[in-house]
Amino acid sequence: MAGNSQRPSRRTSNKKGAQVGSGGKRRRSLEGKGPTPPAEMRKGHAKQRVAQAKARRAQGRPQRKGGGRSSSELVVGRNSVVEALRENVPATTLYVQQFIDNDDRVREAVRLAGETRTVNLLEAPRPELDRMTKGLHHQGLVLQIPEYDYAHPDDLTASAMDEGEDPLIVALDGITDPRNLGAIVRSVCAFGGHGVVVPERRAAGMTAGAWKTSAGTAAHTPVARASNLTRALESYQKAGLMVVGLDGDGDVDLQDCDALDGPVVVVVGSEGKGLSRLVGETCDVRVRIPMPGAAESLNAGVAAGVVLYETARRRG
Incomplete structure (x- = not known):
């Protein structure tokens, strides 16, 4: 009869309890999810919007050619990102x-970036990171390195003269390994040099690898970029600088090179090919480093360090 159903399964309460087959989901939902992420990484937070706007402005800066800025660079992978932030x-x-x-690397990267107070922290979906890195194995971390602001070759002599010192400049001919560039920048800083000149094409630039090898000295030693290295050397000669090229078959031993006593540009070629023909013909003197041992040549960074030490010793 309607209204007098005696079915035992009829529901008589709106209260919900544990159901068979829930698998403990309700219990797990009460567990903590770790520390609250920084405001810059929280979706919809005002600080995240500000950080994203800054990043968009940084990416939108125009690129200038020759003595201006290089293109920005991405460092990908957890180990690489952490090492870059440490250095x-x-x-x-x-x-x-x-x-x-x-994991420990992700937490350290976020902590180091936060400590600098100059690095924006942004959260991005994996497809976006895949697009940015063109499919590289980024492991969820991508660090954007800003465009390097190269000096003009004439700026190096001007700064030396402003300090009342004879210019000591190192020019690189055919150096394509950023680590060699970073090592030479470090030696120039250590021995009182006034900067490094690199060609605009077919040469190493100030990448993250060069920054790391320089051990922070790149922040104090300017790197200039020349659209034509031969013309830059000729301009230095007109300004009164001697151009000394390192050559294993040079005419003068390093210890006998009096040109190092005054304003000078030391030109270092690649380990394999040495100085290019035009650059070699532009040099006022070619100097060799005496090596009584069995080695036929030195790494470009080591050779530059030897010459810079001898120059600093002569200048007292």
């Missing part, structure tokens, strides 16, 4: 993948 490589933005599995 104080200048960076604009640290991109962290959404829902990333935190």
Whole structure:
């Protein structure tokens, strides 16, 4: 009869309890999800919007050719990003993948970026990071290195003369390894040089690798970029500088090179090919480093360090 159903399964209460087959989901939902992420990484937070706007402005800066800026660079992978941040490589933005599995490297990268107060922290979905890195194995971390602001070759002599010193400049001919560039920048800083000149084409630039090898000295030693290295050397000669080229078959031993006593540009060629023909013909003197041992040549960074030490010793 309607209204008098005696079915035992009829529901008589709206209260919900544990159901068979829930698998403990309700219990797990009460567990903590770790520390609250920084405001810059929280979706919809005002600080994240500000950081994203800064990153967009940084990416939108125009690129200038010759003696201006290089293109920005991305450092990808957890180990590479952490090492770059440890070495104080200048960076604009640290991109962290959404829902990333935190480990010690991820936490350290976020901490180091936060301590600098100049690196924006942005959270991005994996497809976006894949697009940015063109499919590289980024492991959820991508660090953007800003464009390097190259000096003009004439700026190096001007700064030396402003300090009342004879210019000591190193020019690189055919050096394509950024680590060699970073090592030479470090030696120039250590021995009182006034800067490094690199060609605009077919040469190493100030990448993250060069920054790391320089051990922070790139922040104090300017690197200039010349559209034509031969013309830059000729301009230095007109300004009164001697151009000394390092050559294993040079005419003068290093210890006998009096040109190092005054304003000078030391030209270092690649380890394999040495100085190019035009650059070699432009040099006022070619100097060799005496090597009584069995080695036929030195690494470009080591050779530059030897010459810079001898120059600093002569100048007292």
